[in-house]
Amino acid sequence: DIQMTQSPPSLSASVGDRVTITCRASQDINNYLAWYQQNPGKVPKLLIYAASTLQSGVPSRFSGSGSGTDFTLTISSLRPEDVATYYCQKYDRVPYTFGQGTKLEIK
Amino acid sequence: EVQLVQSGAEVKKPGESLKISCNGSGYSIINYWIGWVRQMPGKGLELMGIIYPADSETRYSPSFQGQVTISVDKSINTAYLQWTSLKASDTAMYYCARPGRSGWYFDLWGRGTLVTVSS
Numbered sequence: 490d491i492q493m494t495q496s497p498p499s500l501s502a503s504v505g506d507r508v509t510i511t512c513r514a515s516q517d518i519n520n521y522l523a524w525y526q527q528n529p530g531k532v533p534k535l536l537i538y539a540a541s542t543l544q545s546g547v548p549s550r551f552s553g554s555g556s557g558t559d560f561t562l563t564i565s566s567l568r569p570e571d572v573a574t575y576y577c578q579k580y581d582r583v584p585y586t587f588g589q590g591t592k593l594e595i596k
Numbered sequence: 597e598v599q600l601v602q603s604g605a606e607v608k609k610p611g612e613s614l615k616i617s618c619n620g621s622g623y624s625i626i627n628y629w630i631g632w633v634r635q636m637p638g639k640g641l642e643l644m645g646i647i648y649p650a651d652s653e654t655r656y657s658p659s660f661q662g663q664v665t666i667s668v669d670k671s672i673n674t675a676y677l678q679w680t681s682l683k684a685s686d687t688a689m690y691y692c693a694r695p696g697r698s699g700w701y702f703d704l705w706g707r708g709t710l711v712t713v714s715s
Binding site for chain 1: 640696
C-alpha cells in the first residue's frame with residue numbers, strides 16, 4: 490500500500506507567519522490529494538482537493554500545490570483560528586489513506 | 597441544509613455488540629457513497645470503509661476487513677457501522693462522511709459518534 494508521510498509532525502508559528510506543511514506519498518498518486526483541517530475537538534473540514542483546488546468557503550490564505558509524490562499545504566498569513574491538526578489524504582485508489590497529521594500551534 | 601446526522605455516544609462493555617447510525621438529512625443518500633472514519637483518542641484519521649447505498653457495494657480498508665460491518669437502509673436514508681464483539685481498542689470517535697463529486701475526498705462530515713468500550 491502507498492504510505493503518506495507528513496512533515497513536520499508539529500510546528501509552532503507566529504500570527505502572520507507563512508506556514509508550509511508537506512505530505513509525501515511513497516508512490517505516484519498524480520494529483521489525487523486532499524487536505525483537511527481539524528480544529529481541537531471539532532470535526533475534520535475539507536480545505537483542498539485535487540492537490541490545489543480550494544474547497545468552497547475556505548479562506549484564500551490556504552493553498553495547495555504538488556503532484557506525483559510531493560505536496561504542500563501553505564497558509565500565507567497565519568491566524569489564531571488556524572490552530573489545528575492538518576491531514577493529507579490520498580484518494581487515487583484504495584486504501585484512501587490519511588497522513589498522520591501535523592499539529593499547528595501559535596507561538 | 598444537507599447534513600449527516602449521527603447517533604449519540606455509546607458506552608459498552610467488551611464483548612457487547614453495537615450498531616451506530618448515520619442519517620442523511622436534506623438529501624437522498626442512495627446515489628452517494630458514504631464512508632466511515634475512525635479516530636482513536638489523540639490519534640489521526642483512518643478510513644474504515646465505504647458503501648454505495650444504491651446497491652450496497654461495500655469496500656473495506658484492509659485493517660478493518662472482518663472487524664466491522666458497514667450497511668445501509670435506503671428506506672430510512674441511513675448508513676450503519678456495526679460490531680459483533682467490541683474490544684477496548686474500539687474506543688474511538690467514529691465519523692461518517694460523504695465523498696465529493698469529483699473524487700474520494702470527503703466534503704461532508706457527520707459530527708461523530710463517541711464509542712467507549714470499558715469493563
